[in-house]
Each structure stands twice: as structure tokens, then as C-alpha cells.
Amino acid sequence: MLRRVHFIDSHTAGEPTRTIVAGLPDLGTQCVADRRRRLVQQQDAFRHLVLAEPRGSEILVGALLIDDLPDTQDTGVVFFNNVGALHMCGHGTIGVAVTLAYLGRIDSGRHTIQTSVGPVQFELSDDLHTVRLQNVPSYRLAHDVAVTLDDGRTIHGDVAWGGNWFFLTEHNDDPLTLSNVDALTIHCQQIKAALQRQGISGDQGREIDHIELYQSVGPLAGRNFVLCPGGQFDRSPCGTGTSAKVACLAADGHLKPGQKWRQQSVTGTWFEASYEAADHGQVIPTIQGDAWITADGTLLFDTDDPLAAGARW
Structure with a gap:
């Protein structure tokens, strides 16, 4: 039996982001912070299998797209890496913005994305690669x-x-x-x-x-x-x-x-x-950088594969 997970890979100034588009685990129906908590406490195996070898690499940062947040039409995102969940990710947000444009979900202009530490606004340029990100208060x-x-x-x-x-x-x-x-x-x-x-x-x-x-x-x-x-x-x-x-x-x-x-x-x-x-x-930082799509694919997990859950070496 095969499990399929649709992903889009990108890089922002050289740092990769793997955005999970479909095949997400059950993280409930609450806010992004609650879903981040559920990822850590209940679905950490999913975090590992989509980033770990042989399908990934320790340098990858993951992003789970959330399209059913309560009380908002904004897209949400939960960021994670090779050891756990992140609160916020600047390069990852830039990568997610360009990914959403690649998927045809947004066009150039100003948009808001919901993270576990609050809403983050960004402006996507007409070239659909350059992003000006207004980060959380720092x-x-x-x-x-x-x-x-x-x-x-x-x-x-x-x-x-x-x-x-x-x-x-x-x-x-x-x-x-x-x-x-x-x-x-x-x-x-x-x-x-x-x-x-x-x-x-x-x-x-x-x-x-x-x-x-x-x-x-x-x-x-x-x-x-x-x-x-x-x-x-x-x-x-x-x-x-x-x-x-x-x-x-x-x-x-x-x-x-x-x-x-x-x-x-x-x-x-x-x-x-x-x-x-x-x-x-406090200050409200604005960060500008470029991101580029590098792959659009499907991760396959065969239940008979001894490394279906990702390598632990």
C-alpha cells in the first residue's frame, strides 16, 4: 500500500524549503499554534518521514500548508526542521509565498499568512520571486x-x-x-x-x-x-x-x-x-529576499519499505 505526499521544494537565498501541499496528517481544526503543538506531540513521525533520508536531508526546512483555519481566509503554515517544530521561519515564509504563486493561489501584491506566533504580511513582486516580508514584532x-x-x-x-x-x-x-x-x-x-x-x-x-x-x-x-x-x-x-x-x-x-x-x-x-x-x-522588521521553485513532486511511502518511516541513522 502506497501513501502519497505532494510537495513543492524551493530555495530562498540558498536555503531550502519543502512545502507540503497534500497528504498532511490530522492536526485538528484549531489555530496554527494548536496545530504546531499537535505536530510536536502527536505527529512527529510525519515531520521525520518527509524530511529524513532517503527522501530528504537534514538541511531541509518543512512547511505544512493549512487552508481551513477558523475565522479567516488566510493560509496558515507550520514550520519544522530535522529535530522539531519552529515558531517562525523567514526564509521559509518567502519560499511559501513563491510556492503559493506557483500553485496559482495568489498573485503579486500584499498578502497575509498565519503562523504559530501570529500573522505575517508579505508583498510579492510582479516577477513572483521577490518577497518583502513584514515579520513579527522583534x-x-x-x-x-x-x-x-x-x-x-x-x-x-x-x-x-x-x-x-x-x-x-x-x-x-x-x-x-x-x-x-x-x-x-x-x-x-x-x-x-x-x-x-x-x-x-x-x-x-x-x-x-x-x-x-x-x-x-x-x-x-x-x-x-x-x-x-x-x-x-x-x-x-x-x-x-x-x-x-x-x-x-x-x-x-x-x-x-x-x-x-x-x-x-x-x-x-x-x-x-x-x-x-x-x-x-520592539521593532517591526521587513526582510526582502528571492525564492525559486526547485521541484514539484510526490513522496511515496510503501508500507513494505523498511525505511518508509525515514532513516534514523
Whole structure:
């Protein structure tokens, strides 16, 4: 017996998104946050089988399209990766926007998509590839936090929310280049372990699951390396990470409302960002990037296949 799952793959500035269009599991009929919770608690096997080998890869980010939300005609989306569900995903939202256009569900113009952390607006350009995403309110929670690594070194950084929780720290020991990915990954893993060991967290004790290293590359421009929760690095400049960065720049007075910030990824791709001031020291970031469709297909799961549920190696 075959189970079929229809998917559309895309990439946003190099970072892939696998949007699940049909064949979704039963996540109930409530809001996106409730469906995200059900994915984690009741349908985690589905998350694994659509992203894991032999049908996927650890670098994929998944997105479940939801078309039957109560009290709204907006499309909803639940984001997830190789280890669990995400709150928000900037590159993924850009990828979903272009996917919806590819499917003929939307045209150019302004649209709203519902996420587990609230509604997100975006504007799709006439070329159906460039997306300006207005992210959720973002802010810096803590500044110049001292973190002692297991080798005795102490680094400093900021804790910020951009749709996910980030620890952002300047890193000038090594260039943020692909040739240094292994060393940068180990360094970020050490930082994450130290945060957990020292009890440093986001608001209400929430885990800081993204680590962002950054360097300046000129006036109003920076380069980053972002380690995601599953141990993979972001190939794009990271939409939520760029939002967290903009919130920190705003808090320091280094970026004015409406002023453009250019964020480069470790792979060399770019996002453009700006913000509007909001209440209580928060900002509303806008992130612009391009996405491209890379595949339109059907995942097949044969009940006789010993790897039908996805590999666990």
C-alpha cells in the first residue's frame, strides 16, 4: 500500500524549503499554534518521514500548508526542521509565498499568512520571486551577556527575539566563510551548551535554539553564520536572525527606522532589511529576499519499505 505526499521544494537565498501541499496528517481544526503543538506531540513521525533520508536531508526546512483555519481566509503554515517544530521561519515564509504563486493561489501584491506566533504580511513582486516580508514584532531581551565556554574563554553577546530566540555575538577570530564551516559549527555548539549550562534563556525561560555569529562587512552591512536547532547552518542570511539583528541595531541606535541594512550569509547570498518602531522598545522588521521553485513532486511511502518511516541513522 502506497501513501502519497505532494510537495513543492524551493530555495530562498540558498536555503531550502519543502512545502507540503497534500497528504498532511490530522492536526485538528484549531489555530496554527494548536496545530504546531499537535505536530510536536502527536505527529512527529510525519515531520521525520518527509524530511529524513532517503527522501530528504537534514538541511531541509518543512512547511505544512493549512487552508481551513477558523475565522479567516488566510493560509496558515507550520514550520519544522530535522529535530522539531519552529515558531517562525523567514526564509521559509518567502519560499511559501513563491510556492503559493506557483500553485496559482495568489498573485503579486500584499498578502497575509498565519503562523504559530501570529500573522505575517508579505508583498510579492510582479516577477513572483521577490518577497518583502513584514515579520513579527522583534526585540532585544538582554545586552552584552557574558557566556563562559567550556575551554574557559568568555564571550559576550545579545539575546534577541526575531520569531525564534537567538544569541548573537561578534566573531572576528575566523572569517565567516564556507571554508570555516566546521570550526564555526563547533564554536556555535559550544556557545549553545554554555547557554544551557548557565541557565541563559529567552523570555519566560524559553530555549535559545539559534546561535548567530556576525562580522561587519561595511557601513550598514553585515555577514553572519547561523546555526539552527538541528545542528545545520543556514545557507541564507536567516530571516528571523536578520530580524533579531535589526532589533539589536535599533536598540543600540545604529540603525534608524526605514534605514536599509544588508545582511549577507556565510554562502554569500543577501537579504535587505529595515524596520518600523513599535511599542515597548520592539521593532517591526521587513526582510526582502528571492525564492525559486526547485521541484514539484510526490513522496511515496510503501508500507513494505523498511525505511518508509525515514532513516534514523
